[in-house]
Amino acid sequence: MLNQSGSFENSRLLLRPWEKRNQPFNINDGSLASVRFSPNIFLNGHAYQLEWVSRSQNGAPRPVLKFTEQSVPLGDLKLTGQFIRRLVLAGHPYRVILDQPGAVVRIPQGSYNEPEILLEKNGATAFCTADVSQFDRSITVSDKSPAVLTVGGPLTNSVIATPQGRDLRLDYRLLGADGESYQRNVQDRSHPPTFAVYEGAKKIASGTFEFG
């Protein structure tokens, strides 16, 4: 997805199974089908350099994105969370995209941050993006010892209670393995999360959270 000026700046790369190539998509739906463009990407065990080339098709020049595989030193990354369907790591030297990674994966040595995560289990999905969760975790992958990234499931229902004037404000949170905040991709609005407030063992208030 090029921007209007024809450059890759602020562009996105759509990466999804070939059989879903004709399905509509939305970059803000949390599916992580598209990722922020980088000329260096590491996709499921392979490092690529991306460049823009022009090829002739039926006599007319057509722009083509060329993937050139690179050989790069790798290091171990240990993932302690569960249910990860896609993990995207921004950083240097590669933007890393991992689909259904195992507990230990090998990725290019370097520094990474702003993990974006899509979780899936039994058809239920949830996502965590750096801008939504304000979750900025930096890791360094080297050839010495495995780096550890604690993200993913199982998820936990939680709440943040904040005094607001004479009220106690309750904000619902869906937390991951390291306290990172997730959102459901598809939320059943007819069944919003519920809360109950106890003073000791006595329930003094209860209700449902409002969306928005």
Place this chain on the structure above:
Amino acid sequence: MPLTVGGDLTVRTSSDLGGLGGGQGLPVAHAWSSHGLAPLLPPWLVLLALFILKPNRRAAAWLIWLPLAIPIALVAAPLPGMPSETNFLTDAVVALAVALAGVWLLSDYVARRHRFFTFLLVLLVLAFFSALGFGSQQGWSVSMETIQGGILLAWGVVVTALSVLLTGLTCRGRYRPFGTYAWLALWLPVVWIVMGLPLFWYITAKMGGRITWGQFVGFALAVAVVNFATLLPFLILASASPCYRERLKGLLHTKSKTPVPITPLPAATLKTIID
């Protein structure tokens, strides 16, 4: 939650996560220090204290509680369906009503010979009582909502004082109840829009906000309607009660429209007619 509750609370959430996690959330502890009803009392106690003043030592002065019944009801039972994030708006409306009651009770002292000094004193009394009312509604604590509501209320105080001043000027010295209502209903949106222009410019030009003219005017009109609805019960009281009518006339610098007295015809003319 009951106002009188305080102490260590535990909040539990639950939601079906469809296999991504357990439905029941972990308990979250919160030390809730409720001050009970005490923080709500100061503005009402100060209003009560105003009945000690000589102009208010009469039964009619107690009628001021009638227009305050709506805000008191809002405090006791917030509007159903209103999201909790908008509580500060209700608090601002209640605070403005308390401030108007303060002006009505102090009007014998606020109304000065010169219209401009009356405006300044109205502004001062409105500012004092609205700060007292809003602070108590917010539990004397500061949050983002307190700042948002405070800015809106401060604007409302200035707009209300200016609108009363302009209504007095446009009534040209004559008090007509419905004319007063109409002029106030006109001046409030006009002043809200004019007063909101600097804020609109700041948000759009300086902060890069995306607010259209239509949205800005729509918001200003909506706020003006709420402002007028808060003021209207006090105007109706002034129309119904001679005690408060005189006070409003003092604030507006107006006099009642009195009928022209019928004078007897001159004797010569009368004689001519008889002839």
